[in-house]
Amino acid sequence: xxxxxxxxxxxxxxxxxxxxxxxxxxxxxxxxxxxxxxxxxxxxxxxxxxxxxxxxxxxxxxxxxxxxxxxxxxxxxxxxxxxxxxxxxxxxxxxxxxxxxxxxxxxxxxxxxxxxxxxxxxxxxxxxxxxxxxxxxxxxxxxxxxxxxxxxxxxxxxxxxxxxxxxxxxxxxxxxxxxxxxxxxxxxxxxxxxxxxxxxxxxxxxxxxxxxxxxxxxxxxxxxxxxxxxxx
Amino acid sequence: xxxxxxxxxxxxxxxxxxxxxxxxxxxxxxxxxxxxxxxxxxxxxxxxxxxxxxxxxxxxxxxxxxxxxxxxxxxxxxxxxxxxxxxxxxxxxxxxxxxxxxxxxxxxxxxxxxxxxxxxxxxxxxxxxxxxxxxxxxxxxxxxxxxxxxxxxxxxxxxxxxxxxxxxxxxxxxxxxxxxxxxxxxxxxxxxxxxxxxxxxxxxxxxxxxxxxxxxxxxxxxxxxxxxxxxx
DNA sequence: GAAGTGAATTGATAATTATCAAGGCAAGAC
DNA sequence: GTCTTGCCTTGATAATTATCAATTCACTTC
Numbered sequence: 001x002x003x004x005x006x007x008x009x010x011x012x013x014x015x016x017x018x019x020x021x022x023x024x025x026x027x028x029x030x031x032x033x034x035x036x037x038x039x040x041x042x043x044x045x046x047x048x049x050x051x052x053x054x055x056x057x058x059x060x061x062x063x064x065x066x067x068x069x070x071x072x073x074x075x076x077x078x079x080x081x082x083x084x085x086x087x088x089x090x091x092x093x094x095x096x097x098x099x100x101x102x103x104x105x106x107x108x109x110x111x112x113x114x115x116x117x118x119x120x121x122x123x124x125x126x127x128x129x130x131x132x133x134x135x136x137x138x139x140x141x142x143x144x145x146x147x148x149x150x151x152x153x154x155x156x157x158x159x160x161x162x163x164x165x166x167x168x169x170x171x172x173x174x175x176x177x178x179x180x181x182x183x184x185x186x187x188x189x190x191x192x193x194x195x196x197x198x199x200x201x202x203x204x205x206x207x208x209x210x211x212x213x214x215x216x217x218x219x220x221x222x223x224x225x226x227x228x229x230x231x232x
Numbered sequence: 233x234x235x236x237x238x239x240x241x242x243x244x245x246x247x248x249x250x251x252x253x254x255x256x257x258x259x260x261x262x263x264x265x266x267x268x269x270x271x272x273x274x275x276x277x278x279x280x281x282x283x284x285x286x287x288x289x290x291x292x293x294x295x296x297x298x299x300x301x302x303x304x305x306x307x308x309x310x311x312x313x314x315x316x317x318x319x320x321x322x323x324x325x326x327x328x329x330x331x332x333x334x335x336x337x338x339x340x341x342x343x344x345x346x347x348x349x350x351x352x353x354x355x356x357x358x359x360x361x362x363x364x365x366x367x368x369x370x371x372x373x374x375x376x377x378x379x380x381x382x383x384x385x386x387x388x389x390x391x392x393x394x395x396x397x398x399x400x401x402x403x404x405x406x407x408x409x410x411x412x413x414x415x416x417x418x419x420x421x422x423x424x425x426x427x428x429x430x431x432x433x434x435x436x437x438x439x440x441x442x443x444x445x446x447x448x449x450x451x452x453x454x455x456x457x458x459x460x461x462x463x464x
Numbered sequence: 465g466a467a468g469t470g471a472a473t474t475g476a477t478a479a480t481t482a483t484c485a486a487g488g489c490a491a492g493a494c
Numbered sequence: 495g496t497c498t499t500g501c502c503t504t505g506a507t508a509a510t511t512a513t514c515a516a517t518t519c520a521c522t523t524c
Contacts, residue, residue, distance in 0.1 A: 044458055065378040065456045072373065084363040084370075093370050093458055116359070123355050127348070127362065131316040134366040138316075138325050141304065141373050145416055146297040149481070176502065184377055186482060191503050206490085206502095224297045226276055226325055381511070408472065418512060423473050438472095438520080465524105472519070479512065488503070494496085 005032050009105060012053070012078055014129055017121040026115040030107040041096040041104065048085035048092055050106040053078065057102025060178060061094045071181035073136070074099065074174055083130050086112050099174060139227050146227070149185045153193045154221035156183060157202065159228055161211055170209040237264050241337060244285070244310055246361055249353040258347040262339040273328040273336065280317035280324055282338040285310065289334025292410060293326045303413035305368070306331065306406055315362050318344050331406060371459050378459070381417045385425045386453035388415060389434065391460055393443055402441040 001009075006027060009015060015023060032055065035041070041052065044063055052059070054075050061072040061081060072094050075081045085092045086109045098104075116123045143152055156179075160170045172179065180190035194204050200220050201213025211217060225232055233241075238259060241247060247255060264287065267273070273284065276295055284291070286307050293304040293313060304326050307313045317324045318341045330336075348355045375384055388411075392402045404411065412422035426436050432452055433445025443449060457464055 063374045063378065063458075065374065065459060066454055068378045070374070070377040072370070072377075084366040087359055088363045088367070090367075090464060091458070093367055093374070093464075117352060117356070120349060120352075120355075123352075123359070124349070127319055127355070127359055130359065130362050130366060131320045134316040134362060134369065135320070135322075135325055137366065137369045137373055138304070141369055141376070142295045142297065142302070142325070144373070144376055145302040145304075146295065146300045148479095187502070188483080188504085189481060192481095195503095222298050226295075226323070227297060232322060232325075380509095419472070420474085420513080421511060424511095427473095468523075469521085470519105471521100472517105474515100474517075476515085477513080480510080482509065483507080484505105485507105486503100486505080489501085491499090491501105493498075 001027060001030060001032050008055070009053075014053075014080065014125050015122070017125060018115070019119045019121070022115050022119045022122065026107060026111045029111060030105060032103065032105050034101065034103045035098045037098055037100045037102075039098045039102075041098065042082065042092050042094075044092050044095045046092055048082060048088075048090060048109050050108055051080060051083060051086045051112050052096065053080050053105040053107070055103040055105055057104075058099045058173070059096050059102060059104070060099045060174075061096050062181075063094050069181075070184070071178050073140070074178065074182065076173075080129060080133075083126070083133060087116070087126070087130065089113070099178065135232075136230075142227050144184050149183065149189055150193045150196050151221060152183045152185075153190065154197060154200070154202075154217055155223050155228055157197075157209065157211065158214070158218065158221055158223055159230075161214070168211055168214075170211065172207040172209065233259060233262060233264050240287070241285075246285075246312065246357050247354070249357060250347070251351045251353070254347050254351045254354065258339060258343045261343060262337060264335065264337050266333065266335045267330045269330055269332045269334075271330045271334075273330065274314065274324050274326075276324050276327045278324055280314060280320075280322060280341050282340055283312060283315060283318045283344045284328065285312050285337040285339070287335040287337055289336075290331045290405070291328050291334060291336070292331045292406075293328050294413075295326050301413075302416070303410050305372070306410065306414065308405075312361060312365075315358070315365060319348070319358070319362065321345070331410065367464075368462075374459050376416050381415065381421055382425045382428050383453055384415045384417075385422065386429060386432070386434075386449055387455050387460055389429075389441065389443065390446070390450060390453055390455055391462075393446070400443055400446075402443065404439040404441065 054077050056077055059075040059081060061075060063070055063072055081096060082092050089109060116126055157170060164170055176190055177187050180187045200217045201211055203210040286309050288309055291307040291313060293307060295302055295304055313328060314324055321341060348358055389402060396402055408422055409419050412419045432449045433443055435442040435444060
């Protein structure tokens, strides 16, 4: 890895409080690599060789069973994925592919694990990261079990709206196919759910969505911080 | 806590490799308490005061939103719950209540966190436990998104059957109401799902279930180790 | 034993969601 | 420009799941 890349990685919250010797040792066998869109990164069931960190771009985590497939999450910079498999030295439970051209940092499992044992600050940072991952899935699970498809969409729009600065306009970052799968519905159903939300001030024009009546959308969505707030 | 109770706790996998001084200090302000059935232990949204460990009995984790409620998991001995909230010092995302008379170990959040910093073996054990919790939820989430209600029930029966020694008979440990909620369906639907499985050799008599044709049940269920295997 | 209680089942119906089959639209290829 | 391609949308229909109401059943209480 080049020096400027190393200092870029150094600044990530996962590594910033880490001992410098341990940090450099850990990065020795790591890669910072750029993948094209739709590149397969990992396959569920394979042993965990690397911890992955999305530096730029976007990675889709998905899973298959029978002949069905579902999107589990979209990972944006700067976030890790499949940390739990790495820490347990187990097989991946999810597959991953880039959804656009992406720059990915890959750190060998063994190096993560030995750094975890060697550096207390790092083990603290790792456990916080893992706890965040856990809580994200719990929230997603609550979302799916406690809400209808339309409610899930409404709340997701409100979330994106807040992410993007409450300007009244949202730019969808993924195609609607992925959004539908993430929300646990078919693309057809997503289209219909958007139509259902039209009377609540949701105007869809391709990837651009206008929210003209947030109040009424919130009345329908009934957002809940214990499901929708990323920071909790 | 009484000496015999302390040595009982000492043997838990979470604590067995822990330094003795750290262990004793951690348990100083802990309780080992017996609760009656249907006792409320924690409420989602409250700050995490204790890490809980189920020593005997059974605890239901559940969540609410709007006016709906769903069972997230049933925790059996010997397992922790709400570890992530404790490690993050955040609010609980789930509520908990005993589903039967239960003996619960409660360790103050602050003591868990300081022991985590003080003892490398303990921090390793904690991170393994947390990774297991994470992977359980991911599996549950895949289960819900990738399978129909009948398939979820069929796979759950196969899992219980294996847990209980593949004898051809299962004893349900919870009421069907909870089982239904856990599987993401209504009690009425669970009844109907059992009827759907009758031709596949599933005979229900109250809490006792006979599986007379496991082969055909598996053909329907299509079990998947990356969803159903607890040990992975 | 009878009565009462709550859980579980069943039936009828409604709501939700998925599937299948066309179309429509937009972006890139030529 | 036209053509292609893939994605999205729409319509029609089917499957799945939920809701409401009414029993039935098992178990406790008296």
